[in-house]
Amino acid sequence: MGPFRSPAAPKRITHCIFDMDGLLLATETMYTVAQQEVLDPFGKAFNWDIKAQMTGKKALEACQALVDYYDIGDQITPEEFLRRREVILDKMFLDAELMPGVARLLGHLTAHQIPTAVATSSSRKGFDLKTTQHRQLFDRFEAILTGESVTKGKPEPDIYLLAASTFRDKPAPEKCLVFEDAPVGITAGTRAGMQTVMVPDPQLDPKHTLEATEVLQSLEDFQPELWGLPAYPSSSS
Numbered sequence: 001m002g003p004f005r006s007p008a009a010p011k012r013i014t015h016c017i018f019d020m021d022g023l024l025l026a027t028e029t030m031y032t033v034a035q036q037e038v039l040d041p042f043g044k045a046f047n048w049d050i051k052a053q054m055t056g057k058k059a060l061e062a063c064q065a066l067v068d069y070y071d072i073g074d075q076i077t078p079e080e081f082l083r084r085r086e087v088i089l090d091k092m093f094l095d096a097e098l099m100p101g102v103a104r105l106l107g108h109l110t111a112h113q114i115p116t117a118v119a120t121s122s123s124r125k126g127f128d129l130k131t132t133q134h135r136q137l138f139d140r141f142e143a144i145l146t147g148e149s150v151t152k153g154k155p156e157p158d159i160y161l162l163a164a165s166t167f168r169d170k171p172a173p174e175k176c177l178v179f180e181d182a183p184v185g186i187t188a189g190t191r192a193g194m195q196t197v198m199v200p201d202p203q204l205d206p207k208h209t210l211e212a213t214e215v216l217q218s219l220e221d222f223q224p225e226l227w228g229l230p231a232y233p234s235s236s237s
């Protein structure tokens, strides 16, 4: 498996900031399943057009976008849609698994003392549920920022700028590399003045990947040396 698109002129970075849902954890399918379940009584089929618009947004903003898209605001409020979705998701989150390549990459960055942070639009409660089986791995991050950390969520740059300022050695934005699966997340990272590595779901229309600095099929394909980081030992690649 190779990259969908290599970076034209990657610049050296010193810090890595990770999105969580759909990038570190395989939780995006859970959102898709739960949203279809809540939509069922309205006779609507969840599709990748709205998935591309709402993925990566804070919960209420995402549900607002969905209710608007299906024009069902006269039948259900975004708040009620979110409440019904949470009832389903809270149970599913406990089974969240790591995406391919995550354990190796985080182990490598930790071994080389590259500072890392998480910048997720997920709520803190969602974060705690999703990471139940992965506490040790998530303890390695220098900072964890959740949806509550900022007023304006992705695609605004605030959560990525806050992550950069939370690192002990306060890197400039251009020294931070953002890892994302969602179009709004890539826009947020770009607006923050950061380079971005996108690992999109294969079902996402490629037109939503154009803004990313690099596009990968899997985090397993990430090459740290392209960004001025130590390469993986040859035996682990």
Ligand SMILES: O=P(O)(O)OC[C@H](O)CO
Pocket: 019, 020, 021, 022, 031, 054, 055, 056, 057, 119, 120, 121, 122, 123, 182, 185
């Ligand atoms: O992708 P994240 O980690 O910012 O979280 C996004 C939402 O929780 C679901 O799309």
Ligand SMILES: [Mg+2]
Pocket: 019, 020, 021, 022, 023, 055, 056, 180, 181, 182, 185
């Ligand atoms: Mg994501």
